[in-house]
Amino acid sequence: MKKIIKYILIILIIALVVMQFIRPDKNEGGYESLAAFKTETNVPEEVFEILKTNCFDCHSNQTVYPWYAEISPLSYWFKDHIDEGKDELNFSEWKSYSVKKKDHKLEELVEEVEEGEMPLDSYTWIHAKLSKKDRKTLIVWANLARLPYQLELEKLRK
Numbered sequence: 592m593k594k595i596i597k598y599i600l601i602i603l604i605i606a607l608v609v610m611q612f613i614r615p616d617k618n619e620g621g622y623e624s625l626a627a628f629k630t631e632t633n634v635p636e637e638v639f640e641i642l643k644t645n646c647f648d649c650h651s652n653q654t655v656y657p658w659y660a661e662i663s664p665l666s667y668w669f670k671d672h673i674d675e676g677k678d679e680l681n682f683s684e685w686k687s688y689s690v691k692k693k694d695h696k697l698e699e700l701v702e703e704v705e706e707g708e709m710p711l712d713s714y715t716w717i718h719a720k721l722s723k724k725d726r727k728t729l730i731v732w733a734n735l736a737r738l739p740y741q742l743e744l745e746k747l748r749k
């Protein structure tokens with residue numbers, strides 16, 4: 592019996608070591624990918640910094656990884672979150688969104704931030720939570736950024 596446990600442990604350790612050589616692709620497209628979003632929504636530097644610190648890791652093509660994200664299977668867990676976050680909202684692809692989608696995503700942003708749903712809990716275990724002040728700043732900005740899109744939608748309706 593003891594021998595079996597020993598074998599299982601050895602196999603597990605070998606599997607873990609082998610896994611370290613198989614890495615998922617990293618999300619490191621650079622912050623330049625956010626230039627279009629930045630110009631179009633006129634995002635002030637202060638707001639950009641809040642987004643950079645709290646949101647872009649999962650909602651843009653640029654993630655700042657902690658060292659342990661290098662370790663498999665953690666690296667896969669990171670990739671999953673990032674892929675899922677980007678699927679929902681990717682600021683690096685802002686230009687490709689329709690006016691309606693842009694307006695809707697900003698509306699969702701206000702909701703998620705108001706309800707304290709974003710950033711994800713698993714993220715705030717490690718990073719600081721959004722401060723009350725930053726939350727307010729994000730909400731005020733997002734509501735303002737929605738206005739031009741809403742006007743455009745209104746025009747389209749006529």
Ligand code: HEC
Nearest residue numbers: 645646648649672675676679680699700703709710711714
């Ligand atoms: C650790 C990764 C992570 C971080 C950091 C993060 N998000 Fe998310 N976000 C997700 C995932 C995953 C989803 C999709 C699943 C869900 O809604 O829970 C999501 C969904 C959203 C949605 C919903 C989009 C929709 O149309 O329903 C919005 C809006 C959003 N996030 C905004 C933010 C904002 C703003 C921040 C920063 C304050 C942020 N997120 C930080 C991972 C993240």
